[in-house]
Amino acid sequence: MIWQVGKGRRMRLTLGQKITFVIAGAIIVALPAWVIGGTYLKDRNAALALSRSWTIEGPPCPALSAAAFGERGFKAPKSVDYSGVVVSRQFGHITCSALRYGQAWGLSEYVVCQFTSPNVIKVETRKGEWYFAPGMGQPATISTPQDEARCVLASNFTLNPRRE
Template identity: 40%
Template sequence: MARDFVLRKSHAFNRIPPLVLWTLIGMAVGTVAIWQGHSLLSLKRGRMDDAKAWTITGPPCPAEGKDVFLLPHKKGPKRVDYEDVTFFRRFGHISCAPIYEDGGRGSRFYAVCQFTGPGELLIRDAKGQEWAFAPGPGQPATISMQGGQPHCVMASKFTMKSILAGEAPK
């Protein structure tokens, strides 16, 4: 029995010279690599800018016993849970951000929260450890949980003026 041989058209890729095909593939891979590298650098730059903006300096907050915070008060505590840390305050507003270690270059982050005027602060970590600070009424404060320990300073870039203007802390 005779077989019929049918001429089939070659596939479109078979008609492209191999050098041209590999050049196009290399250009596509290179474009994706450059785009990914640019995205990664932009992300790192943004993290470093955030770390710089959220590094607040000022005098340390006076520490107080948590018993003082838990005393009866006209104003009950306000609670905010952020990144496995619970923040209690008496007054004011709060703004928090995850800040990456090593000035934004690291891969791990910690919570930083700015307060407009908390009065008193109580911080509880995921392990149940508690710390209390008393910046005082109307005094801004910033808590940084770097290294798993709270560091409180009596300064903040987060103010009522920035809240009313709709700005994020810088």
């Protein structure tokens, strides 16, 4: 490697100077990647923990058509708009969150809501409307991956804190 000093004079870099330039270059390239990557990985770990606490297993909720929902006289007057997904219920309480796609590697998210005892649920997304009838006193959880609603008869959401 040659270093030019002044007009017509050239000075060769010493081995120590070459090593210093290589280390400085590595730091300049690695530092932003470390800062950004470290933050992303921390966010991913938090998203994974959130996903574990919001992923609920259970039997599917009884689904209804829009016509059956209306014919049975169901109403879902309590509504929440969470990130563009409108979730309505007849009774009970609701809590919602957004989960990342792809084992929390993705940057886009979908909505998950848990209910204490909704009786009936109506979900509106960009792809359409879904109707479910979990029943009185039955906890439920809906999720909307790819803007399609799914419902299970289980929930971790409660208004009574657990005492051990």
